[in-house]
Structure formats: structure tokens, C-alpha cells
Amino acid sequence: MSISATPLTPEVVSKDGNAMVLSMGPQHPSTHGVLQIMLEIEGENIVKAEPEIGYLHTGIEKNAENQFWSTAQTNVERMDYLAPSNNALCYALAVEKLLGITNDIPERASLIRVLNSELTRIASHCVWLGTGGIDLGALSVFFYTFDLRENILDMQEAAGGARMHPNYIRVGGVNGDLPDGYMDRLNAFIEKFPGRMRDLRALLQANPILQDRMIDVGIMTPEEAVQWNITGPSLRASGIAYDVRKAYPYCGFETYDFDVPTREEGDSYARFLVRLDEMEESHRIIKQVRDRLQKTHGPVAIDNAKVVAPPKETIALSMEALIHHFKIMTEGFRVPPGDVYQATESPRGELAYYIVSDGGNRPYRIRTRPPSMYNLQALKGMGPGNLIADLVVMIGSLDPVFGEVDR
Amino acid sequence: MPSTQSPPLLGGAIDPTAVRPPIDDALIERIEPAQLHARLVQLKSEGYTMLLDVGAVDYPQRAPRFDVVYHLLKMPVRKSSVKEVGSPQRLRLLCGVPAEKTSLPTATDLWLSADWAEREIFDLFGITFDGHPDMRRIQMPNDWEGYPLRKDYPLRGPARERSPRPSFALKSNVNAGTPPSGRTLEALQAQIAKARAEDGKA
Numbered sequence: 001m002s003i004s005a006t007p008l009t010p011e012v013v014s015k016d017g018n019a020m021v022l023s024m025g026p027q028h029p030s031t032h033g034v035l036q037i038m039l040e041i042e043g044e045n046i047v048k049a050e051p052e053i054g055y056l057h058t059g060i061e062k063n064a065e066n067q068f069w070s071t072a073q074t075n076v077e078r079m080d081y082l083a084p085s086n087n088a089l090c091y092a093l094a095v096e097k098l099l100g101i102t103n104d105i106p107e108r109a110s111l112i113r114v115l116n117s118e119l120t121r122i123a124s125h126c127v128w129l130g131t132g133g134i135d136l137g138a139l140s141v142f143f144y145t146f147d148l149r150e151n152i153l154d155m156q157e158a159a160g161g162a163r164m165h166p167n168y169i170r171v172g173g174v175n176g177d178l179p180d181g182y183m184d185r186l187n188a189f190i191e192k193f194p195g196r197m198r199d200l201r202a203l204l205q206a207n208p209i210l211q212d213r214m215i216d217v218g219i220m221t222p223e224e225a226v227q228w229n230i231t232g233p234s235l236r237a238s239g240i241a242y243d244v245r246k247a248y249p250y251c252g253f254e255t256y257d258f259d260v261p262t263r264e265e266g267d268s269y270a271r272f273l274v275r276l277d278e279m280e281e282s283h284r285i286i287k288q289v290r291d292r293l294q295k296t297h298g299p300v301a302i303d304n305a306k307v308v309a310p311p312k313e314t315i316a317l318s319m320e321a322l323i324h325h326f327k328i329m330t331e332g333f334r335v336p337p338g339d340v341y342q343a344t345e346s347p348r349g350e351l352a353y354y355i356v357s358d359g360g361n362r363p364y365r366i367r368t369r370p371p372s373m374y375n376l377q378a379l380k381g382m383g384p385g386n387l388i389a390d391l392v393v394m395i396g397s398l399d400p401v402f403g404e405v406d407r
Numbered sequence: 408m409p410s411t412q413s414p415p416l417l418g419g420a421i422d423p424t425a426v427r428p429p430i431d432d433a434l435i436e437r438i439e440p441a442q443l444h445a446r447l448v449q450l451k452s453e454g455y456t457m458l459l460d461v462g463a464v465d466y467p468q469r470a471p472r473f474d475v476v477y478h479l480l481k482m483p484v485r486k487s488s489v490k491e492v493g494s495p496q497r498l499r500l501l502c503g504v505p506a507e508k509t510s511l512p513t514a515t516d517l518w519l520s521a522d523w524a525e526r527e528i529f530d531l532f533g534i535t536f537d538g539h540p541d542m543r544r545i546q547m548p549n550d551w552e553g554y555p556l557r558k559d560y561p562l563r564g565p566a567r568e569r570s571p572r573p574s575f576a577l578k579s580n581v582n583a584g585t586p587p588s589g590r591t592l593e594a595l596q597a598q599i600a601k602a603r604a605e606d607g608k609a
Contacts, residue, residue, distance in 0.1 A: 053523075053545060053546070054544075054545055062555055062560075097430050097431060098430070100430075222484055223484050223485075227456075228520050229459065229518065229519075238486075240482065240483065240492065241489040242492045242495070243489070246492075247495060260489050262486075262488075337423040338423055338424070338426060338427045338430060341433055341499060350459065352478075354460070354462050356424070364423060364464075367460070367462035367464070367476070369459060369460040369462075374460075377519075380519075381519065407546075
């Protein structure tokens, strides 16, 4: 397992002997986005796999450097478009650390943040499960999971105003309290979830075709997983129970009762099972958040008009509120100089931002640690020695999101 | 590349990493490029088994101009429970890279995961890594010029020349109000036909 010196390029058609070079993607339905894989194959056996990324590079980091701290958040939310709230949360936590207001975040805001991050985790795993099922020929799963995801998107829309990128979690708290009727929807979702998970497990988990396709495919030992810098469910499927929510708790995750599901096999089936278990653990957390939300009332953003714009209602009544509103909308807020590395557990692994501030009202540099990119890179080590059809399973089991891989 | 937009203004603090004590839970070290590889070997043997990320930052007014930032993690390399993993120690290694010699030794011989991270730094900052097996662009097209995440790289490309608009599409040539007859569509069509005919004559 090493990186060879000769890159595979589309110009190379066939290598010496029986090996030939095949370009898979970037327009291939099973690559979950725009991924091209240059394959060196002998018959159907993969000799070498070299993922080529960058087809979705949109310069998010460069763009964010030219935005206010508050508007840059809308950019980072678009990296991992299946779990926007997790990106927003990580960014908000990092900027709050730089501002030194981490301990001032109201309790209710933290609860809503945890709620949103766990809901998006379930929604993101729903997409993974649905599309991963399609890769393996299990078409009906897609409808079950997307129905579940739709419920979550409805809640996101109710709270944040948009289905996909709610921009609900902000620096300093969240954008407004939960709307009327939200808790009813949440309760309905909590009620519905266990039955739906039972259905999904019944459809998939003991399915002999699925097991044949997944078991012993794309095995990662713990040593390899660490060497390839894999995090998240894929790392835990190799037996290492590293979860940022447990290792470096944020938003009060240390006060919730939940387990970190792990498996020891390290193959695609183990990654599949870990994610299913994780959805149920998220459900457990959401139930605890619901109980606490009913008891905890109060503000959902810090009371600091230099960072968070005052409530819209106060503008008509108070001159100061109007001025603060105007200042924040036109020139943003300033963040003291310094650098910070903030990690959170996104559905794909350790999502982190290394943010540098020069004291201005725009981020000086936002470096993302993209979990998808590092997980996907491991295909180079996983692919060789397997069949092309297995490669599709491996991509599915790594769950890359190309908005984040390419940024 | 010529630009229609000036690069972003630089703030007052030239080296933000040095102005305040660390605020996250990582150990922080600064190192010269000459000692970098030896230090990485040493850190790996000390138990920093995971190279979490390699990033870079550009400080045009500072010497050395670039910072390449290594994030390391002390991760156990065997099956381990939540308790055994605990809070693995993080370490941030900042390596200043002067603008005159933008190259560093590679870390791909120690961590396979350094491969794409280093390619990305080369692609977006123009810092090369000696000994890297496959040093080519990763995000931008292979024939791209310039390094987009440098601070002197413009946010936008040059303005493109606009194709001339046909005269019937110019607002000043078309009266969009309701004509006395009330038949708006017909009136507009007549005007457009007239403007087209004039285009033809010219």
C-alpha cells in the first residue's frame, strides 16, 4: 500500500501487459457526485485506483475571506450540503472562541444547536442509506429514507426558513426561537422514527444480497484507518471509538446519555451497521433534548448587540437597536486577532475549521478540515485487489459529499 | 492575471497567530523548514499517529510569508473504547515558509494522508513539497495559472467584453406602456419589427 510515482492520466490508455486504464466518472451515477476515478485494471480486478477530484471546486474558502464574519457562514454551510447545520455549528463555535463568548451562549441556544446537529445527522445518514441502497440495487429503501428526511427538512424550514440551507445556527446563538407547532412536529418525528428504523433494518440488515455485496469488502484495519486519517463512522467501524462529541465535548454533549457505536470488522458492512446504530443514538439524544427544551426557557442568542443584531421588533422602539442593526448589517462585527482550531463531529467525521482573524470584520483565512476528502482518499488504499463492482460499494460506504471534498 | 478588483485590504495585525495565548486545546509549536521533517518523525514516534490536516495561510506583509499548519492527533492505533481513546492530545505545528523558497519536505513518507493535503497546498498556495510522489494540481484544472488562495490573487477574473445588444432589446427603443388601443402585445411586436427593420438597414 503506497502511492506510486506515475500518475494515471486520461492520456494513458493502456499500460504494459494486460493492464488497461479506465476512467470511471465524473458522470457516473454511483459516484455520489462528480468524482472521477482513474482505474488501472486487469480484467475486472483493480490494480490501482486514483480518485480525481476538483470538479465541484467553487472556491468557498476564497469567497469566505471576502465576506463578513456573519455572511461567510452562508458559504461554509454550502460545503457539506447534506448536513449544513453541522458546518454552521462548527463555524459558529470557532468564531465564538475567537470572540471569547463561548461561555455566554444561553442554555436554550445550545439545546437547539444540539437538536439541529443531531437532526441533520439523521437526515444526512438517510441520504447515505437511500443512495447507498440504490448502488446495491435496493431501490425501495430510497423512498423510506427520503420520506424520513423530508420530515426533518420540514422542521428545518419551519425553524430557519429554508429547507436545505437554513442558516439557523448563527454566531452567538440561533436565529430566533423555535416556532409555534415545532414541538408537535418534533414529537411526531420522535414517534415515527423507531418504526421506520425497524422497517429499514428489516429491509436491509439481514438481506443476503446486501451482505454478499458488503461483507469483507473494503476492509480497513485500525492501523490503516489512522494512517489514512479516516474519522467518523468509518473509523469507528474499524474499532476505534473516537467521537469528537465524547473526546472534546461542545454544546454540552458531555451531559447527554448516548453511546458511540463501534464494530471491529472494518469492512463496508461494519460501516453500514455503525451508521444505522448512530441514527438510533442521535434519536436518543433528540429525545433528551426535547425533554430539556420543555423545561428550559429564555433567550436563544447572547445579549450583545455588538455581535448579534437586536430583535427586529425593537428597531421601531429603540434608537440604539436601530443603530446596532444598521452597523451589523452594513459592516459586520469585528473579531479579535488570533487563530483557532475547532473540531466537531459531523455525520462524516471530524469536521474542523482552522480560522485566522486579523482583527477585521472579515475572516482572514478559513481552512476546513474536510472529513469527506480524507475518507475518500483512502480509496487509493482500499481499491486495489478488488473488483470494479466492489469499488461502488466502497464509495457508498465512505459516504463522501463533494461539496466538501472540493469546496 | 489582470483584475478588475483590488485584492482585499490587510488588517493591522500582521501575524495573528502570535498576538494572544492559545485559546483551543491544542499544543502549539513553531518550527523552521529545515527542522520540519526531523520533528515530524520525532512526533510520530512520540505517539502522534494521525496527521489530521495540513493547511496553509498567506501573510504577504510578514517574513516568512506563508504558514503551513500541521494538525496532529495522538490516536491509538488499535481497537479501543471511548474510555481508552479519551481526549487524544492535539498538536499544531506551524512552519513558516519564506516567499523566496516556497518548498518544504513532504510528509507522505510518514502519513499516507498527507498526499492530497499537500497537493492542495501546492494547488492553492504554490508551495511545493520535495519528495511528494505526485505533485500536481488537485482542485484547479492542470493548466491553471496562479495560486488562488494567495492574498494577492484577485477574487474575480478580468471583465469580459459584452456582446452588443440588438437595438430592439434596448429599453429606450421600445415603449412598454399600454397603447391607447389596449393591445399591448401587438404594439410591442410592431415596435420590435420596426426596430429590426432599422437594424437591417444599418
